[in-house]
Amino acid sequence: MTAPLTPPHRPSPHDSHGSHGSSDSHGSHGSHETGWPPPYPTAPKGADDAPDVATEVRQGAVVLLGVTLAGIALGLLWLWLAPRIPLVSDGKAVFLKDTEGEGAVGADGTFALLALGLGALSAAVVFWFHRHGGIAIVVGLALGGLLASLLGWGVGTLLGPAHDVAEHARAVGAGVTFDAPLKLQAHGAVLAWPVASMLVHLALTALFGPRDPEPDWDAPA
Numbered sequence: 001m002t003a004p005l006t007p008p009h010r011p012s013p014h015d016s017h018g019s020h021g022s023s024d025s026h027g028s029h030g031s032h033e034t035g036w037p038p039p040y041p042t043a044p045k046g047a048d049d050a051p052d053v054a055t056e057v058r059q060g061a062v063v064l065l066g067v068t069l070a071g072i073a074l075g076l077l078w079l080w081l082a083p084r085i086p087l088v089s090d091g092k093a094v095f096l097k098d099t100e101g102e103g104a105v106g107a108d109g110t111f112a113l114l115a116l117g118l119g120a121l122s123a124a125v126v127f128w129f130h131r132h133g134g135i136a137i138v139v140g141l142a143l144g145g146l147l148a149s150l151l152g153w154g155v156g157t158l159l160g161p162a163h164d165v166a167e168h169a170r171a172v173g174a175g176v177t178f179d180a181p182l183k184l185q186a187h188g189a190v191l192a193w194p195v196a197s198m199l200v201h202l203a204l205t206a207l208f209g210p211r212d213p214e215p216d217w218d219a220p221a
Contacts, residue, residue: 060136067122067144067197074148074193075155077114078182082107082156085180089169097177108186115152115189119145119196126197127204141201145194153184 083106086097123141130137160182162168172178184190 056134056136059130060134060140063126063130063137063140064144064147067126067141068147068151070118070122070144071148071151072155074111074114074118074152075159078107078111078152078156079160081114082110082182084161086177087165087169087180088177089172089174091174094165094169104183104185107182108184108189111153111156111184112186112189112192115149115192116196118148119193120200122148122193123197123200124204127201127208131208131210133205133209138198138201141197142194145197146190149190149193153190157182157184 085104085107087094088097089095122145126137126141157163161179163181165180168178
């Protein structure tokens with residue numbers, strides 16, 4: 001009698017599972033060791049929150065127009081708060097009634113202080129509505145402050161006392177006191193508004209402006 005044929009060895013399911021498991025484990029372990037695939041930073045959160053260029057330009061134009069129109073308030077406040085320079089005529093010439101007065105210096109100082117205050121206020125308002133900032137916003141704020149100072153200067157002098165002093169003296173008569181025209185002798189005061197607005201806006205942006213988020217790195221296990 002011949003011995004029964006021995007069936008060929010068949011790998012058991014446990015062996016197959018074990019081999020695959022070890023292969024997977026080895027492959028996974030090898031990928032972690034080699035660092036492949038390399039980690040890539042994910043897109044920063046909130047990157048799409050900033051407006052596009054066209055929107056930013058429109059916002060800058062609105063800021064420019066709004067700040068410039070605020071110069072009317074500067075002119076009216078300057079006309080109301082600036083000290084007056086009294087003049088008097090004797091029928092032949094016009095003289096300062098108070099030779100020791102410092103009305104001209106007071107008018108320049110009043111204009112500068114008002115421009116500083118309104119510049120800081122305009123910067124705070126612009127930052128409140130446009131916290132993201134942007135080149136167009138900053139340019140609109142600075143240029144608008146300069147135009148607002150010029151507009152306030154013009155409004156104050158236009159609505160103030162008459163500029164023709166001789167005609168005014170003849171109109172009121174001899175010995176009658178009248179006010180001299182409102183003038184801004186320190187022309188550098190027109191820079192007070194834009195300088196104040198830039199400094200305040202920079203400070204607010206540094207303290208309360210949005211921060212750039214840190215990129216998320218997928219660190220290897």
